[in-house]
Amino acid sequence: MEKPTLVDEMREMDETVNSSPAAMSPHLPDPELKNADPTDMNNPQNWSRTRKNLLFLALMGSSLLADGAMVWGGTLVTPQAMEWGVSVAHSATSMNYGILLQGFGGMFAVPLIEAYGRYPVWIWPQVITMFMVLGATLSHDWSTFTVFRSLQGLFGTVPQVIGLPIIHDMYSPEEWPRMVNIWGTTFMVGPFLGPAIAGYIGAGTNWRDSFGVLTALYGxxxxxxxxFGAETYYNPGKAPTSRVGAYFGVGNTKLPKGSTLWYWCKVMVLYVFKFPLLMTGLGILITFTWPIGITTTIDSFLHSPPYNFDTIEASSMRFAGVIGALCGWLVGYLFNGWVYKRYHANWWTEYRLHGVWVPLGSLTFGLLTYGLTMNFGKHWIGIAFGWIMVNIGMVAIIVAVTAYALEKYPEQSTVVSAILNMWRTCGGFAVGYFQPAWIARNGLGLVFGIQAIIVSVSVVLCIVPVLITQRRKSSVGAA
Known part of the structure; x- marks a missing residue:
């Protein structure tokens, strides 16, 4: 008998997942949970409100640091460049590998979460990341600093993935949307609030003290x-795992470790290449490329003529990013509520994707405003306004795509979130390497104009095929 290929295995697994998602995922109601004792205090959903709130606050803190700490040095690249004798543009690339590895770190975490439980995969990367930040603080050259920052990105991204399963374990389905929205704001403000705080501290002392404060925050x-953390995976009828056992994933889950790891690795590969998720993921990659480029390189422009910002002024500019991100989240949230009310009688999941068109206009207009303001040396308010518009578009697009993907594949919410997080971080990895030279060659106005065209065309080319193919499938299914 011919041995089945990997493609055959993936097809069989796809059919299994689609036919019985509740049996394969901890995020849908498990048949065993229906018979669980509603007074069983081992069930995280029966924990006291105080215990839940304390654990959720600990999750919020580590999630805020995930992105916020990765770009913490964005406002400190100039003093670091002077100390290490490198160009400011080269100094800014110290964050790039860390940003890239954030995405892959989240992908690696998913199988471990399902095999060993939530708590060990949360606490140990947190401890490792704390020591990576300490290593970066004590570094005396750019190369060593970059290695520690890269490892910080790899391990520090876990809270961005582990939050969904913890929320799903600990709260009732009616509470999920509210808690996910609260938790999700950490990804909106972290990348802009972190560099602002770092810059304020660095302006009063030096970059090393600023990273020392970051180490203390991680501590x-x-x-x-x-x-306040605890294992939230619930095994009905099973005695709770000891505290020491929970640290090491002993008894946290009821599944065999080896086969569980292999199964979830295959699931990750399967979902990466699902057409709707692949196309929308590529759209996220392209959407995030240029805004992340702004986040990691804006200081080199603000410290140069004609603006000549000092560290405090450049750090304060980061609040334009915060305002834009929060406004983008609000736009996405309101659209998702409106579109469901408008079309719920004849609901089609792909209606969520129509939420990208208005934000795409904001992103395009923002890139043009940002680039042309700098190109002609106009007032810094134009830079702030452009950045706000860019972030409104970026965040509202990711809100629309995430809402679509989670509704399209509700049985694998953690996997879907990890995949979208990978595309998001991959988008901003390379831009720091080629954008400064590109701007030096062609000028700010032309570069950001081209970026606006690339974003507009690419998002249309990524989203429209999904709308067309899924509409055809829907029509065939209805027939």
């Missing part, structure tokens, strides 16, 4: 995870 966050 405080780690203490909170140790004090």
């Amino acid at each position: 405080l966050s780690t203490f909170a995870v140790l004090a």
